[in-house]
Amino acid sequence: EVQLVESGGGLVKPGGSLRLSCAASGFTFSSYSMNWVRQAPGKGLEWVSSISSSSSYIYYADSVKGRFTISRDNAKNSLYLQMNSLRAEDTAVYYCARQKWFGESDAFDIWGQGTMVTVSS
Amino acid sequence: QSALTQPPSASGSPGQSVTISCTGTSSDVGGYNYVSWYQQHPGKAPKLMIYEVSKRPSGVPDRFSGSKSGNTASLTVSGLQAEDEADYYCSSYAGSNNLEVVVFGGGTKLTVL
Numbered sequence: 001e002v003q004l005v006e007s008g009g010g011l012v013k014p015g016g017s018l019r020l021s022c023a024a025s026g027f028t029f030s031s032y033s034m035n036w037v038r039q040a041p042g043k044g045l046e047w048v049s050s051i052s053s054s055s056s057y058i059y060y061a062d063s064v065k066g067r068f069t070i071s072r073d074n075a076k077n078s079l080y081l082q083m084n085s086l087r088a089e090d091t092a093v094y095y096c097a098r099q100k101w102f103g104e105s106d107a108f109d110i111w112g113q114g115t116m117v118t119v120s121s
Numbered sequence: 122q123s124a125l126t127q128p129p130s131a132s133g134s135p136g137q138s139v140t141i142s143c144t145g146t147s148s149d150v151g152g153y154n155y156v157s158w159y160q161q162h163p164g165k166a167p168k169l170m171i172y173e174v175s176k177r178p179s180g181v182p183d184r185f186s187g188s189k190s191g192n193t194a195s196l197t198v199s200g201l202q203a204e205d206e207a208d209y210y211c212s213s214y215a216g217s218n219n220l221e222v223v224v225f226g227g228g229t230k231l232t233v234l
Contacts, residue, residue, distance in 0.1 A: 037225075045159070045228070046225060047224065050223070062221065095166060102176065104154065104173055106172075106214075108169060108212075109178060111168070112166065
């Protein structure tokens, strides 16, 4: 079964750090670009960051640039998000999502169940 | 404020059709055929319903269809069923030179009356 499982969320104080992980199974992880997408409580989806299959291309949303770092370990079938200098507005459920190329475009075809990050004093 | 504009709500009775719009700019929706739509039930992860403007992944009912005209994409749900009640989000590629590579709409809550 194709599956993504996030972990690492929790409660952290403003200015603190947290590292999220996403474990992939059921597919060839090293062949896909991966993404983090977040959703603040009661709000819509917000793209956070993406990383290509070999980590050659990395992109960030302007709201997290300079504070968050995306990485992956293809040998461990794992995706990571290092979050530093956390702010209250980073409070959200964080989803990892597989980016599938469909031939002429791509989309996020597999999503994890999400991990909650709460930034509060 | 979301990069793509969707109506906050839409509704229809069982069996009817409803269309949800998603308006962007020539830098995202209008510039690429990378429009996708996601369905999200409360407390659940999003699910891909439409990719490349109008194509359905395997397993998505053909009641769901997508289209695009200029800077506006649309999702139509025909033959509404109770299980279609959910939040729907559009998304578009916005180019790697932009501040945001991928942009989402604010979401539309679809109610089946």
